Amino acid sequence: MIARIMRSFLILWMIICLSGCSSVLTYYAPLKSKMVDGEKRIGERRSYEYSSSSGHSNKIYFEKKPLCGESVMKMRYAQKELRCFSCALFELIFYGLGLFDMLTAYTIVEDSKKIEPLAEYDTGKLVVCGPVEPAADEVVVINNPKTGMQRIATTDSSGVIDLDQILSDLKDTAFLKIHLKSDPGRTFDYFYKPTRQASYSHKRE
């Protein structure tokens, strides 16, 4: 009696296993869509990122890096959801048919994969899109907050300004605030000490 029940149960289970629960349910599942970023593209140049460095001779070097806008192609990524995967695992215990079911289900998911482009949009990010180059012919504003003095200078073809030339009339040291006219947000402090005075004081010593 028990043997007959067991045999009936195993035959029934084999039929269920052969039906491929996971495969069938996955096959009839709808596509599930999500949005993914596709290829990134660098657009036209929008602005520059400026940097400056100074040596011992009161010369300031200005450099600039070109910045371009970044755009991304948004894609729709759709594929069927893997369903009832645990059923296939359970089928595996009995006859090993679960392996076939799992493979079929995975194949169905892979076959259903659909990637289609939606639109390209600007991410609003700026990325460096070229080599660093000297900031030539840029207008530089030099301020002395203590005295209220303001001087305007222009960088040469190498992106250099010589403060000794621009402030030749200034005999004493001064704390200067310097910025590029095209980049007023990036102001830096500079402690100016006339080179001639420095050498002169050195001689006196």
Place this chain on the structure above:
Amino acid sequence: MEKMTQKNHTPRFLWILFLCFFFPVLCPGCLVAPPHESLQHSCGPYPDNYVAIVEDYLREYLDHPDSIKDFEVIKKPEIVILDTRYPTIRLHKGFEVWEFFIAYDAKNDKGNYVGRDLHVAWIRHNRLVAFDYKDLDLEYRVKERIENPGY
């Protein structure tokens, strides 16, 4: 004679069972019809106020709705026929939706800007039905239904 009486009583018993259990279950389904628009394949008229509709949704959906910046319509509404069913949104394959794309940047729950991103919105019968292929919050849907009963 007794047997005859029993045989006659059985069908009547089944009818009583049907009326007691099945009829109350089936009846509401027949009387309370689902909204008319959700059964239509067409997506209704062109949504002229689609920007207002999506802005209204973003006010409910975002943590910091006032922080929205660089808002831009990337694609104006166009009719798209669905290639699959969306059970959670209650949309079926072959249904039409007005699809449009927007891009914006906004602050997350921690107060940081997450970066400008593109979003897909679907409108049917002047009602936003999906955002980024997902169902809308129940709270918003209830509020929207009260304000705009539709059909």
